[in-house]
Amino acid sequence: MTAVKTGLNRRDFLRGTAWMGVAAVAAGCRLNRLGFGEGGVMQDYALKPMKRVRVGFVGIGSRGTAAVHRVSMLPGVEIVALCDKKPERVALNQNWLKANKYPVVPKPYVGEEAYKNLCDLGDCDVIYCATPWALHQPVALRALLGGKIPFVEVTSALTVDECWELVEASEKHRIPCMQLENCCYGEMELLGLHLARLGMLGEIIHGEGAYIHDLRVVCSTGGKNGEWEWRYDENMKHKGNRYPTHGLLPIMQAMDINRGDAFDYLVSLESKQANCENYRRYAMDADDPRRNDPVMEMGDMNTTLIRTKRGRSIMVQHDVSSPRPYTRVNLLSGTKGIWWGMPWRTYEPEPTVFKVGFEQEVGKGVHRFMKDADAEALREKYAHPLWKKVGEIAQKVGGHGGMDFIMDLRWAYCLQNGLPLDMDVYDLAVSSCLCELTETSVRSRSKSIDIPDFTRGAWRTAKPQGIADIDIARMPMGDVRRDEAALNV
Ligand SMILES: NC(=O)c1ccc[n+]([C@@H]2O[C@H](COP(=O)([O-])OP(=O)(O)OC[C@H]3O[C@@H](n4cnc5c(N)ncnc54)[C@H](O)[C@@H]3O)[C@@H](O)[C@H]2O)c1
Structure with a gap:
């Protein structure tokens, strides 16, 4: 079967790099971007250890609400902001956290465009996005531009151009960008x-x-x-x-x-x-x-x-x-x-x-x-x-047989210990x-x-990923509501 050559895209032209694509075609090469975004490759890239990870949620419908419940149990992680276009979704989650004696009162962001404000100015490290698909990439991109780590539900981007934008922004700003693929866990x-x-x-x-x-x-x-x-x-x-x-x-x-x-x-x-x-x-x-x-x-x-x-x-x-x-x-x-x-x-x-x-x-x-x-x-x-270590706890917490919780536990662990995340941009x-x-x-x-x-x-040249593991002793217990007892470890 013959391969269809992907055409030059709008952004190549806008950036004045169309000639690169033309040269690549002439040379019989693929039409991929040439050279890295200003910062270099993001494989195995890790941020400095973060003792406390502050999370802002965008999109708290059925999936986002389940994530709020799980994340509220993570040691060393604080939910500091809740954003949805519907005020009732924000209120529902705020009330749940209050009823469960969560020690932090997350800041509400309500409205269709409120995520922009949260991404630009919000006082948080992570933007956890569980909106409808079409909004995943705009939220993730905005988060990267605002200096925050996007964790984005699947599917995280819908076009090739959207994917390139995230790759380039992640590289340029030296911020990891992770798709929340729970099935890996x-x-x-x-x-x-x-x-x-x-x-x-x-x-x-x-x-x-x-x-x-x-x-x-x-x-x-x-x-x-x-x-x-x-x-x-x-x-x-x-x-x-x-x-x-x-x-x-x-x-x-x-x-x-x-x-x-x-x-x-x-x-x-x-x-x-x-x-x-x-x-x-x-x-x-x-x-x-x-x-x-x-x-x-x-x-x-x-x-x-x-x-x-x-x-x-x-x-x-x-x-x-x-x-x-x-x-x-x-x-x-x-x-x-x-x-x-x-x-x-x-x-x-x-x-x-x-x-x-x-x-x-x-x-x-x-x-x-x-x-x-x-x-x-x-x-x-x-x-x-x-799975041997945390599978049992994860099954108790729930979320697709426990895998959702293991995913959340693992990113928290990686950020707290200065490790690369399991999935990169x-x-x-x-x-x-x-x-x-x-x-x-x-x-x-x-x-x-x-x-x-x-x-x-x-x-x-990138090395294969190692075996992902967790040493619970290396998670900062006790500084948020949930501690060892709550996690039952
Ligand atoms: N990984 C998994 O196993 C899994 C499971 C279910 C859903 N998902 C994904 O999670 C995402 C959400 O799915 P869902 O079932 O919760 O959908 P949903 O419709 O229940 O929730 C989406 C939420 O986003 C909000 N929203 C819409 N536009 C917004 C905006 N401009 N700003 C802020 N909030 C906005 C909606 O008000 C709603 O509360 C989807 O991408 C879906 O594919 C993943």
Whole structure:
């Protein structure tokens, strides 16, 4: 398949750098930005240790409110500001904190544009953004310009240009910018990462991830009271995978994408739309005006294939409208074995002469999965150290089986101890840019599309990430309401 060359973009011209792109085309190179933003590469970049991390929230609907609850439990972290366009969302969260005797009274920021004031002038270190998708990048960019660390819900940016803006601002201002990809901290995803790091899968050649979640009630209608109108609008207008990160980021980490390998190009193919249309017809009230809306652009199933520069492949799927059980698939296939996380399974071991991976004889056992009890034992034996340490507490706190809390605990730990965050702005950019690129591919008969190298070559020398862990003793207990007792450690 031939690769479609990405055209020069508006910002290249505005910056007077269009000639660089033209020169690159003439030389047969990719049309990626040349040179780093003023500050240099952000991989493994860490800020000075922060004893107290002050957080301002933007967007406290259902996801943001859950995050307020979790973050209120983090030792050494203070919620100092709450921002939403709706005053009732700010009041609800303020009342919750008050009722739970939170010692800080967060400053309210109310209104459509109030986030700008918070990002520019707010007295905080972190902006934690859980707004609708279209606002993620503007909030993150504003936060960087205002000298604050953006933590941004998925998907963090919707176009290639938006991704470049975040990369350049993060580099220029020397401030990390992290996508809040909680699925990297799920028990299964951590197990897969651990097996990969231990070398038990051998060289990982192929990965599969997905977001398959029957959300017809949200995605076909925008919710009973229009509360997810924004998501309905996105689905009405767009094809492609607008929510690629849950399945993709854990695979990226295990495959060392941006740290030894990089995305090269993708092809994306989408089915027609049938399930949302059926849902409208059979489940919506007869007088609901939505029944007369045009057919939704979003197909039921989007399948995207990515080829990496080192010749590996990844499949990412998105389906939020088919009647089928939830899965992120979570598959890593290597030269020694396979990890298949959702549902958890692996091969049946055989007594063997030539052993690979999980003790499997070459060519044998290929029609069987490992017995449940053995698979469980393996799961326990190779559990990631982070999960072993805080998995139980995290499950008590909750949030998608505990992974949300582990994610929050980990960024707090990294900032407090002067460590690089687990996900950097390049991870954000190269995963989020798939929104635009998958749509382009789908709309051009699945032609292959180049994926920009946001690291501009730094992926060749960046070291693979280590095993993320936490030493609870190195978190400043006691200076906020929640202490060791509250965390139950
Ligand atoms: N990582 C995960 O597992 C996960 C799970 C659920 C949702 N999400 C993501 O979280 C985000 C929020 O989802 P949600 O379900 O909470 O949506 P929601 O509609 O319930 O909440 C969005 C909130 O943003 C507020 N908002 C809108 N415009 C604003 C503005 N200009 N300024 C300030 N606030 C504004 C809304 O009033 C609302 O309170 C989405 O990006 C979604 O994809 C992630």
